[in-house]
Amino acid sequence: MGTLDAEIYDTIARSPSPLLDSTMPVLTHAADHSKLWMAIAAGLAVSGRPSLQRGAARGIASLAVTSLVTNQAAKRIRRRPRPHPGLIPDPRRARRQPTSNSLPSGHSASAAAFAIGVAVENPPAGLVLSGLAALVGLSRVATGAHYPGDVVAGLSIGAAVATLGTRVVPPIARPSLSLADPTLVEAEPRPDGAGLVVVVNPASSDGRGRRVLKDIQTALPAAEIVELDDKDDVAAVFADVATRASIIGVAGGDGTVACAAGAAVDAELPLAVFPAGTFNHFARDIGCGTVQDTVHAIASGSVSKVDAVWLNDSRLILNTASIGAYPHFVRIRERLRRRISRPLATATAIIRVLREDANVRIEVDGQVLDVSLFLLGNSIYQPTGFLPTRRLRLDDGLLDVRILEMGHRWATLRLLGSLAAGRLERSRLYHEMQVPEFRFTAVDGPVAVSHDGEVEESYSTAHFRADYRRLKVYGPVRSRRI
Structure with a gap:
């Protein structure tokens, strides 16, 4: 040779x-x-x-x-x-x-x-x-x-x-599902933002909300701006806005956006999302990764319908819900953020979660699972496995459920072996499913449910239901491309 x-x-x-x-x-x-x-x-x-x-x-x-x-x-x-x-x-x-x-x-x-x-x-x-x-x-x-x-x-x-x-890290690929074309909604072009009322959280993402506020005022001079402060009841503010707006706008983190979406659904009004949070998952996935994207959609009247998720038919969820390690991580991080910077608080919270046992026992379809990770997403996330990052469509009518069990002998080693071999989906410790609804019951008492980056109430029984194409949002149709 x-x-x-x-x-x-x-x-x-x-x-x-x-x-x-x-x-x-x-x-x-x-x-x-x-x-x-x-x-x-x-x-x-x-x-x-x-x-x-x-x-x-x-x-x-x-x-x-x-x-x-x-x-x-x-x-x-x-x-x-x-x-x-x-x-x-x-x-x-x-x-x-x-x-x-x-x-x-x-x-x-x-x-x-x-x-x-x-x-x-x-x-x-x-x-x-x-x-x-x-x-x-x-x-x-x-x-x-x-x-x-x-x-x-x-x-x-x-x-x-x-x-x-x-x-x-599996690649992002279009799911092998036959989905209907996006549902488009006729909307009047509003190049100056007339009829738009935007609720802005100026303090979101360490001051990014204030910069976004100035961009909105420049691009949409006819829009009404409502600034939030720490004393406001956010839900009450959006309910009031819905009584006089033709379009409900929001500039804040995903938790604030979810609150705005609830008001938009109740009032049957379209929602305009201006990315002003830290991650802006929902805004990015509907194609509004920048303020200019949202402004262009409003000016051209580009509106379509996307899914929402209901928790026990009372709490609206736009992105994800979880129990176990993630809510514990969020609580620690938010407590530390009062004293140290967000990156340092995030790193410290991760270390503490890894050192502590945050497993939760839940009953699903008559089977008790000792769960370390439970993630439920609105529509199918990509890629499969532990690191879901984005959605190609938000109007498929499905919940993306991912569950990791750790209550077994040598669970960590078995999990690492499956991950290294690229056979995570076949592991008995990992469950991934796409369903229109999902229910679990907490075995050892109420568990905290985190959704859209916020830790809210604790639940003994949680019922999640996909509400097919219920929410009207402004965004470019090109966001459907991968």
Whole structure:
């Protein structure tokens, strides 16, 4: 194999080609220190296409892991000297010949990792980048830096790392469900915001609400602005707004948005959401990730219907509800935020939750489960597993329920093994289902239920029901794309 590898290298080196002479040095230099892939990732990140943005993030993560594996492990397995560059024509020869071990090619490994990482989220873009990765591998041979076998080994390592990454963090893919087209609602265009009453929490997200307030006043001068303070009854404020508004607007965190949605449903009015919270999950998923997105939707009259979830037919939920570790985490974090910054409070709360036993026993369909993680989402979340991040549609009429049991022998080791093997969905400790309604009963007394980032009441019995396309919201139809 080594002799064949050297003969192929000699054949490429001796091949006279002005095209190779002019392109290969430029391409291999661009790939030094992964500059080429970082530049492409930056372009994908600002493309506005969610699948390309996810591809950029996955590609860079795969590249980083691959570089570590290649340089710190693979290159130490077998020492192989670099090929002699004397046969390479001068115009094609690299300006600086590397001195590290030749096997495998680090440039090729990084190229394959990035290309496959992007392909996992966006196959057409990944196909194009795979061709570019192959050219980078060719440039390493054409400029005299590597033997062909080094390139093949590098490409294999990069592809393997990116593929294994999909087992740890599954890609976001459109569910295999046949869904009806979005339900659009006729609405009058309001370019100046006439009839819109926006309730703003100026203190949300450490002052972001105040900046959003100024943007709304500039873009929608005819809109009425209502500012909240710590003494206001938020539900009462929205109920009052509903009596005089044609559109209920809200700028705040997800908890405030959920309160506004309840008033909008009761008054049968459309809801306009301006992202002013820390995460803005609901605003982002309906396509209103910026104030300008919401302003454009109001100006053009773009309204559609999305689902809501009812807890015991009295509490409206827009994003998620949970019990067990997460409500415990929220309580600790909010208590610490009175004394320290939010990032430090979040980190401290995570550490405390991991050290404490926050399991909850619930009964589901006659079976008692010792639950560590229980997450229920409004519509199907992607990807599957522990790290759901976003929804492709908010109008499928389903609840996304994910349950993790820990009350079994060696539960942690079994769980980690299933996760590493990419077989979490088949683990007996993990349950994932999509249903129109879900009910559980607390075995050891009432349990706290957290929803939309807030910890509210405790319940002995919780009944969740999807309310199909009940809420009218402003947002661009393009948000349905992945």
